[in-house]
Amino acid sequence: MAAPLSSHAAIPRDPALRGRIVAIVLALAVLWPTLVVTEFKPWILLDEQSLAATGRFLADFLVPAHSAEFLHMLLRETWNTVAIATAGLTLALLGAIPATLVINEQLSISALGTGRMRPVARMVRQTARWLLVLLRSVPELVWALLFVRIVGLGPTAGVLAIALTYCGMLGKVYAEILESSDAHASDTLLANGSGRLSALLYGVLPEAASELMSYTVYRWECAIRGSVVMGFVGAGGLGQRMDESLKALNGAEVASMLLVFVALVALADQFSKILRRRLG
Amino acid sequence: MPTYQLQNLTVRHFGVRSSSALQAIDLTVEQGEQLALIGPSGAGKTTLLATLSLSHRPAEGSFLAFGTDPWSLGEAERHRLRAQLFLAPQTPPLPPRQRVVTAVLAARLPQWSVWRALASLFKPADPEAAWQALSRFNLGDKLYSRVDRLSGGERQRCGLARLLLSPAKALLVDEPLSALDPALSELTLVTLREEARARNATLICSLHQVDLALNHFPRIVALRDGRIAFDLPREQVTPQMIAALYQGEQPAASKPRHDDAMAVKLGVGACL
Numbered sequence: 001m002a003a004p005l006s007s008h009a010a011i012p013r014d015p016a017l018r019g020r021i022v023a024i025v026l027a028l029a030v031l032w033p034t035l036v037v038t039e040f041k042p043w044i045l046l047d048e049q050s051l052a053a054t055g056r057f058l059a060d061f062l063v064p065a066h067s068a069e070f071l072h073m074l075l076r077e078t079w080n081t082v083a084i085a086t087a088g089l090t091l092a093l094l095g096a097i098p099a100t101l102v103i104n105e106q107l108s109i110s111a112l113g114t115g116r117m118r119p120v121a122r123m124v125r126q127t128a129r130w131l132l133v134l135l136r137s138v139p140e141l142v143w144a145l146l147f148v149r150i151v152g153l154g155p156t157a158g159v160l161a162i163a164l165t166y167c168g169m170l171g172k173v174y175a176e177i178l179e180s181s182d183a184h185a186s187d188t189l190l191a192n193g194s195g196r197l198s199a200l201l202y203g204v205l206p207e208a209a210s211e212l213m214s215y216t217v218y219r220w221e222c223a224i225r226g227s228v229v230m231g232f233v234g235a236g237g238l239g240q241r242m243d244e245s246l247k248a249l250n251g252a253e254v255a256s257m258l259l260v261f262v263a264l265v266a267l268a269d270q271f272s273k274i275l276r277r278r279l280g
Numbered sequence: 281m282p283t284y285q286l287q288n289l290t291v292r293h294f295g296v297r298s299s300s301a302l303q304a305i306d307l308t309v310e311q312g313e314q315l316a317l318i319g320p321s322g323a324g325k326t327t328l329l330a331t332l333s334l335s336h337r338p339a340e341g342s343f344l345a346f347g348t349d350p351w352s353l354g355e356a357e358r359h360r361l362r363a364q365l366f367l368a369p370q371t372p373p374l375p376p377r378q379r380v381v382t383a384v385l386a387a388r389l390p391q392w393s394v395w396r397a398l399a400s401l402f403k404p405a406d407p408e409a410a411w412q413a414l415s416r417f418n419l420g421d422k423l424y425s426r427v428d429r430l431s432g433g434e435r436q437r438c439g440l441a442r443l444l445l446s447p448a449k450a451l452l453v454d455e456p457l458s459a460l461d462p463a464l465s466e467l468t469l470v471t472l473r474e475e476a477r478a479r480n481a482t483l484i485c486s487l488h489q490v491d492l493a494l495n496h497f498p499r500i501v502a503l504r505d506g507r508i509a510f511d512l513p514r515e516q517v518t519p520q521m522i523a524a525l526y527q528g529e530q531p532a533a534s535k536p537r538h539d540d541a542m543a544v545k546l547g548v549g550a551c552l
Contacts, residue, residue, distance in 0.1 A: 192387075202401075
């Protein structure tokens with residue numbers, strides 16, 4: 001038994017191990033103050049008084065509102081919300097796709113053969129990156145408030161707010177998905193003289209398509225939720241109605257609306273699953 | 281006009297200052313010539329092919345392709361020149377989820393506009409040509425299959441079928457036989473040479489199989505440690521020269537050296 005043990009000792013220690021332990025300790029050390037600052041005390045939830053309040057509110061939820069008039073309104077506002085999310089996302093794509101093509105570093109022709117990009121190309125990429133950072137660092141709620149001031153109450157403000165924020169997010173994540181896919185195919189196409197866009201279409205897209213698609217559908221789902229939050233500040237859709245129902249403490253109506261959200265998110269989930277199966 | 285004129289060429293790997301991948305390379309290749317590159321692993325065959333396809337810029341020396349120095353041209357012009365030099369890398373550059381017909385037609389991308397390329401993704405622009413190219417490698421029945429349904433050898437031939445569709449004037453092929461059995465190797469080399477001869481294209485092919493290189497190619501260029509060991513017509517290549525070329529080649533299971541270059545490559549940090 002002694003022989004295999006000694007041969008084990010001859011293998012050098014894993015050089016990555018120490019770094020990994022340090023990273024875990026560091027992460028804990030950073031996380032602890034954040035819990036303190038946010039006054040994270042989950043046991044308050046189990047307080048007797050809180051439990052009673054929760055119970056009363058939830059009891060109201062048991063029978064969702066279902067009068068014909070309410071359902072009609074619900075259907076109209078749901079359609080409104082879906083329209084806001086879809087229109088906003090489509091506008092966002094109009095900006096995000098060109099931005100992705102600009103900032104993608106894998107498809108640099110000037111870097112081909114030298115490993116270095118032209119200074120001008122680098123500057124254009126960096127500028128586009130900063131623009132995307134600007135767009136997505138302002139929360140959609142703030143954009144919505146701004147646009148409600150400019151274009152007035154209603155869905156237009158919501159559409160514009162989603163378009164701007166999501167343009168920033170989609171552009172960044174699309175570029176990262178494309179850059180992290182295998183570059184061998186597109187590199188070879190570029191080396192054989194094809195253009196940037198053609199190399200993207202024939203080299204990168206087949207691999208990245210299903211991931212791009214599922215991220216887009218997920219963002220559509222987020223846009224639905226976002227449009228609800230923005231409804232609270234008057235940007236139209238289901239959120240505006242929910243704000244009214246919440247203020248009237250009408251638990252039954254809130255319950256019906258939440259059910260609609262669950263249905264919409266489930267729908268998006270199913271859609272994404274089907275798409276991934278088709279593209280995978 | 282020669283396809284390539286290389287004089288005293290030095291090529292370095294990106295990012296590493298000290299090591300040079302190729303040194304003192306003198307090579308003139310006439311249009312329509314067919315030559316085989318041989319030499320042990322790591323001798324610089326792939327780097328030489330990358331340099332010839334303008335995907336690696338040489339550090340020193342003079343490099344002419346079709347009589348012009350591509351690295352003194354503007355970027356757009358140099359990129360147009362790349363369409364004349366077709367590189368088929370050792371690993372077939374085919375996205376697994378792509379259809380074979382699309383992968384083969386990708387050879388036409390330099391000549392196509394983006395709209396044409398987009399339309400061809402929807403409905404292949406010239407499936408007839410792709411089918412003919414595939415048929416020459418016994419792959420005609422795979423026209424509409426997905427790349428990830430092909431075996432390793434089929435993928436390699438699919439990559440070469442793309443070469444047949446490219447109108448390039450120089451064909452640079454890196455190890456086209458690494459996944460093929462002897463019969464297919466024979467067929468592949470014959471097809472490549474026929475194609476090159478038919479359109480008077482220069483064919484430069486790196487090979488591990490010395491006997492096949494000697495059987496098929498009139499000119500043999502041998503690389504060792506980044507230098508040209510010999511560059512001769514095949515009649516003048518002796519078994520002694522081949523033995524000397526591969527001498528000291530050890531099987532891969534040698535003990536790893538513990539020098540600085542190794543330390544840099546160790547997986548430290550976030551890699552899994």
